[in-house]
Amino acid sequence: MPLILHIDSDRWRDHLRSTWTPDIVPVAKGNGYGVGNPRLLAESRALGARTVAVGTYTEVPPDHKDDVVVLSPWRPFLEVPQGKNVIHTVSRLADLVSIPAGSRVLIEVQTSMRRHGIGARELRHTMLLNALDRIKFEGWSLHFPMGAGGTSANIREAQELGKAARAVRPGPLWVSHVPPQKLADLGENVKLRMGTGLWLGDRGAFSVRATVLDVHSVRRGERVGYRQRRVSGDGHILVVSGGTAHGVGLEAPTAAASVRQRAIAMAKGSLDAAGMALSPFTIEGKQRWFAEPPHMQASMLFLPSSVAPPAVGDEVGVDVRYTTTTFDKVSMD
């Protein structure tokens, strides 16, 4: 039995509708925030969005009718899908000259992120000014950091960079990580790219369930698993669906800023090299220990004798990071 993401569809769609505005460009990239990109694109359309953003060129849907912004910057060595609906992001002066003439282009401006973008000093460079009319200019793109300095720092930076860029060529400003209610502070014609805040903004609409595949009683000191570890007490070994293939027990480097956050991040499925690790599986309201590191499609848990074991076929809860988990199935309930 698989690892399933259950979505309370009414609750989720209520959240989507109350969050989305015509200024928001939904982002569908990577694993589709756990939900999957095809569904996100369909939901975007249902919301009324006529422009969506994807991460890379490989994520551009083959038969898209709407405009698709590719967030990863254009590079001369990338295979680029053809089509009038693709909007490219250009982040280097030279690429403005290299990209096929007539391409629809957002010009990315370097922010304090320091990831991609043309530096603010170069915005009036003759090369840029000359290249503006060999492309179809769609606007300026600004990608801001999260958290650090708070959103007020992002707003200030967006105001300054936006003003400088629009002085060179008026056009829409495409931003991320700016609170929707603050968009007006950046002037007219601002589009907000939104992924996590839109799709995962109401976690209560989501639950992840794994299935109990097997239950064995064990005595303290008996050896179990591939690695033949001794169990620490009497109880049960549970085999549950969900393993490394799903992303269970794998860790995306956490940005946790405090010890507590780090502990939570660890608990959400990272394995401690020191031996026992808390698993993301919850039984009777508590996270349970891994008996050994997760297998490819299932995990072995240890349940102490103080807790009555579930039966084979029962479902247990799992607490995972949606962006790093591949579910066997997404169930719209």
Next chain:
Amino acid sequence: MSDLSIRTISAEQHAAYLAAQPSASFLQTPGWAAVKSEWKAESLGWYDAAAPDELVGVALVLYRQMPKVKRYLAYLPEGPVIDWDAIDLGRYLRPLAAHAQEQGAFGLRMGPPVATRRWSAKTIKDAIAGGQQPKLGDVRPDVIEPSGATVAAQLRALGWKAPRTGEGFAAGQPQYVFQVPLAGKTQDDLLKGMNQLWRRNIKKADKLGVEVSLGTPEDLKAFHQLYVETAERDHFTPRPLPYFVKMQAAMAHQPADVCDFRLYNAHHEGDLVASTIWVRVGGHSWYSYGASSTAKRDVRGSNAIQWRMMSDALAAGASVYDLRGITDTLDPNDPHVGLIQFKVGTGGEAVEYVGEWDLPLNKALYTAFDLYMRRR
């Protein structure tokens, strides 16, 4: 073959000799000495004992003083003007070194006008698009000039030191330039060689009523304002206005009219949108300095003015229109590559020259100077 003799000649003799050559660098005309007035300069001529009155080569030598001592680097920018295909270059260069030493030089630096390799616009475009970020010098050229290797081998044998790559001396001239060959071509051929964007922009400028005209010395001030505006945009240090006034005065009025020096202006509805300096010596023409306005980019004044300069070079009988230096970077991360791409759009070719060669005459002083230049 015995060595030639060498002696100081007048600016008139110097210019007259150049005027009779198919081409020479404008940095080798006597007028250039007046532009670089902070350096001592002299015109030199080579004579063959067999015909003692007949010049067989000339050079403009600039003596650059070393800090704190009365010794000089003798510098021959893009010169000397001699027969570089000669079997024995030593006949010219040994007397040159002896003469420079008498003048107090601790070393010589020259930039032979000898091409080594050529890359077509298409080859460069493919190399940039390939994303391997090579250096131009690592890309397979379309043409390898036989004289390049011959000259380099001779210079080494004569004790000259090859240019160190990757260390642009501030005083030096570029090793890589971009040129549009004009010989045997019509205006139509030139247009066909350009990329679509260039052609489109030239048409657009014409349609929008951009007018390109020849400027006068009085227009230098307006040129300079635009040039300072361009420098602020592209982050380079602009030269002061007097430099250009001096350049115009010195270059435009030379004996034998050896140098054709022009200022071009592009106006749109009365606004100056581009202004450039164009130079020609014999069959070689250059786009030397250019400036464009930040406003009204869409009228394409830069393309219009380039097209006019190219056409006028063709009409004046030039065989080359030279857009001068490019860096050898083909890495799209490097802002310089944009400049190459702009020039590549003209459909010409990148040309590598043998570069600037040094002959130390006083080892200790030369080493000290070399260090000083590299630390600046």
